[in-house]
Amino acid sequence: MILIRSLRPRFLSTILHSSPFSSAAAVQAERAIRGGPRNDWAREEIKSVYDSPVLDLLFHGTYEKLMPMKDDETHRKPEASVGPPKKVKDGEIMSKIEISATAETEDLAQVHRHAHNFREVQQCTLLSVKTGGCSEDCSYCPQSSRYDTGLKAQKLMNKDAVLQAAQKAKEAGSTRFCMGAAWRDTVGRKTNFNQILEYVKEIRYKALRDALGHDRKYKGYIFESYFIAESEISYACWILTPVDMGMEVCCTLGMIEKQQAVELKNAGLTAYNHNLDTSREYYPNIITTRSYDDRLETLQFVREAGISVCSGGIIGLGEAEEDRVGLLHTLATLPMHPESVPINALVPVKGTPLQDQKPVEIWEMIRMIATARIVMPKAMVRLSAGRVRFSMSEQALCFLAGANSIFTGEKLLTTPNNDFDADQLMFKLLGLTPKAPSFSNEGAPASDAECCEEAISSSG
Numbered sequence: 001m002i003l004i005r006s007l008r009p010r011f012l013s014t015i016l017h018s019s020p021f022s023s024a025a026a027v028q029a030e031r032a033i034r035g036g037p038r039n040d041w042a043r044e045e046i047k048s049v050y051d052s053p054v055l056d057l058l059f060h061g062t063y064e065k066l067m068p069m070k071d072d073e074t075h076r077k078p079e080a081s082v083g084p085p086k087k088v089k090d091g092e093i094m095s096k097i098e099i100s101a102t103a104e105t106e107d108l109a110q111v112h113r114h115a116h117n118f119r120e121v122q123q124c125t126l127l128s129v130k131t132g133g134c135s136e137d138c139s140y141c142p143q144s145s146r147y148d149t150g151l152k153a154q155k156l157m158n159k160d161a162v163l164q165a166a167q168k169a170k171e172a173g174s175t176r177f178c179m180g181a182a183w184r185d186t187v188g189r190k191t192n193f194n195q196i197l198e199y200v201k202e203i204r205y206k207a208l209r210d211a212l213g214h215d216r217k218y219k220g221y222i223f224e225s226y227f228i229a230e231s232e233i234s235y236a237c238w239i240l241t242p243v244d245m246g247m248e249v250c251c252t253l254g255m256i257e258k259q260q261a262v263e264l265k266n267a268g269l270t271a272y273n274h275n276l277d278t279s280r281e282y283y284p285n286i287i288t289t290r291s292y293d294d295r296l297e298t299l300q301f302v303r304e305a306g307i308s309v310c311s312g313g314i315i316g317l318g319e320a321e322e323d324r325v326g327l328l329h330t331l332a333t334l335p336m337h338p339e340s341v342p343i344n345a346l347v348p349v350k351g352t353p354l355q356d357q358k359p360v361e362i363w364e365m366i367r368m369i370a371t372a373r374i375v376m377p378k379a380m381v382r383l384s385a386g387r388v389r390f391s392m393s394e395q396a397l398c399f400l401a402g403a404n405s406i407f408t409g410e411k412l413l414t415t416p417n418n419d420f421d422a423d424q425l426m427f428k429l430l431g432l433t434p435k436a437p438s439f440s441n442e443g444a445p446a447s448d449a450e451c452c453e454e455a456i457s458s459s460g
Contacts, residue, residue, distance in 0.1 A: 023056040024048030025374060032377045041332045041375055047325045050371040054363060057370035058400050122176060122380060122405040122435035123423065124250070125169035128413040129157045129199070130181035130192070136289040138277075140317060142349040142414055143182040149351035151414060156181070156192050159199060166203050169409060170247055172420035173427075175437040177203060178250035178273060180413050184290065185255035193260065196251060197267040203249050204268035248437045250310060255290065255298045261305035270439065271308035271340060274298045279326025282319045299334070308339040312382065315368055316346030316360040324368060332375040340405065341379045343368045345386025347415045360386060362394040366401045373402025380405045388416050392426050404435070 028049050032038075049057075133153030134143045142149040166177045179199060186193050248270035256264070256272070264272065277283065280292045302309050313327045331338060345360035365383075372381050382405040383398050390398070410419040418426075427434065 023052040025052030025056045025370070028374050032374060037337055037376065037378055039333055039335060039337070041329060043325060043329045046329050046332065046371065046375055047322070049374050050321065050325055050328070050367055052370075054366055054370075057366065057374070058397070118399075118404075119431060119433045120404060120435040121399065121427070121432045122382075123172075123174045123408045124176040124178060124382070124405060125165075125172075125174040125409045126178040126180055126252075126407050126413060127157075127162065127165050127169075127409075128182070128411070129162055129179045129196075130154070130183065131414060132182055134182040134184065136184050137287060138289075139286045139353040140314060140346055140349075142352060144352070147351045147353070149349055153182075156195060159195070159202065162199050163202055166247065172408065173424065173434050174247065174408060175435065176248040176250055176270070178252060178271075180252045180273075181254070183254040186253050186260055187255075187257065193253075193263075196253065197263060200249050200251065200264065200267040200269050203247060204270075248439070252310075255294055256301060258301045258304070261301040261307060265305040265307050269307055270437075271310045272298075272302040273310035273340075273342070274302065275312050275314070275342065275344075276327060276330060277313050278317055278319050279323035280330065281326060282317070282323040286317055299338075303336065309336075310340035310342065310382075311338045312340075312342035312344065312372075312384070314344040314346055314385070315364060316357055316386070317354060318357060325371075328368070328371055328375060331372075337376045337379050339379060340382055341372050341376060342382040342384040342407075343372060343403070344384040345389070347386050347389075349415065359389060362390055362397065365390070366397055369398055369403045370401040382406065385415060385417075388418050392429065395426065396430055399430070399432070 024045070028045065128143075131154045132143045132151045133145050134141065136144055137146050138144055141147075142151050145153070162179065169177050179196065181192075181196070183189065249268060250271040250273055251264065251269060252273035255274075261272070274295055276292070276295055278286060283292050299309055299311055311331060313324075315324055331341060343365065345365055346354060346357055348355050348357050348359075365386075369381055369383065372379070381403050383395065383403040384407050387395065387406065406423065407417060408420055408423045409417060411417055426432070
């Protein structure tokens with residue numbers, strides 16, 4: 001062990017990859033570091049990574065940097081549409097999944113340390129702003145009106161209650177606040193949708209509006225104005241203050257239309273969550289009221305509007321490993337990888353068709369997280385639902401495997417979750433650092449002079 005550590009980072013990878021016993025995770029981790037993110041994964045490739053030994057996945061997921069990723073790869077511009085995933089051979093992804101559990105964790109570490117600060121973990125909070133009464137038949141969901149789960153349908157929460165929840169989350173360390181509504185889609189919900197737009201605006205901009213006394217905004221910036229009289233001429237002086245109340249804002253409202261995505265973007269939305277749930281092949285066994293292509297179309301509208309995409313899935317639905325590979329393959333072959341990839345473990349709820357599913361084991365989570373990290377190296381991989389079942393040491397393995405985001409707060413929509421206090425203790429014991437929010441989607445003025453010129457001319 002001492003000898004191996006002394007060889008890092010230049011020579012160890014040579015030893016690993018020159019060996020006939022090198023795992024797919026090791027090979028693909030090296031490619032990710034040297035060549036940057038890919039969108040042309042073959043399914044067999046991803047399967048080979050998923051099947052790598054768990055320790056291999058862990059090691060290569062958080063290994064030291066070898067060389068910087070190419071700028072043109074890490075900051076690839078969105079294409080015209082998300083569209084259907086690119087076709088690739090059917091076994092590339094599966095080979096990554098099939099190698100033993102021990103090798104996966106190590107390979108993952110290599111990629112994770114290269115693309116991210118391995119100590120940083122983003123804390124997110126998910127609030128159900130409209131609970132229950134959903135018309136869909138998602139087999140895992142207690143909010144479906146088709147199942148008797150004891151959950152009563154509720155109206156949309158009022159603005160004050162939502163803002164209080166956002167403030168509480170912020171004070172507890174969350175830097176992303178997500179609002180979920182139990183809707184199939186937003187069609188015919190104009191009043192409620194407009195309320196959601198107001199919630200987004202309030203969370204993103206309210207703090208600065210209160211401080212400045214007005215809400216003049218330009219390209220993501222707030223301007224404070226002063227007028228100075230000299231002779232008979234009035235001059236306008238504008239002080240530039242970047243919009244940043246300290247929290248990203250995310251929504252998950254079901255399917256949305258193209259124009260609604262634009263409206264959400266204009267309101268200040270940071271990200272939109274719309275999970276694919278599972279593979280295209282297994283999907284009809286879980287949901288019949290919304291097609292797989294419906295989900296991909298929503299992701300396309302979100303991407304075209306300039307909103308960050310958050311999309312992942314759930315394991316433990318009764319799917320095969322091949323279906324887990326299929327889910328990752330679809331996400332990894334989109335024209336642009338999702339910025340966030342939530343990995344959920346099913347939380348069985350009494351009254352739903354999946355109430356008797358056996359719990360997901362930690363090694364299954366590690367494989368999914370590690371494979372997601374290797375095939376989508378720049379994404380935030382979120383340890384999501386089901387985390388409450390795992391011990392702190394098991395969660396630590398997930399972070400080593402490449403997870404760098406969690407949902408915190410006592411509930412995830414309607415299911416139990418780790419509360420703020422428990423997570424703060426975990427961060428302290430593991431030496432994790434809260435990740436700051438990112439508003440990279442925000443536009444910025446070309447120059448202060450340009451802004452002043454426009455402001456003065458508009459002031460008359």
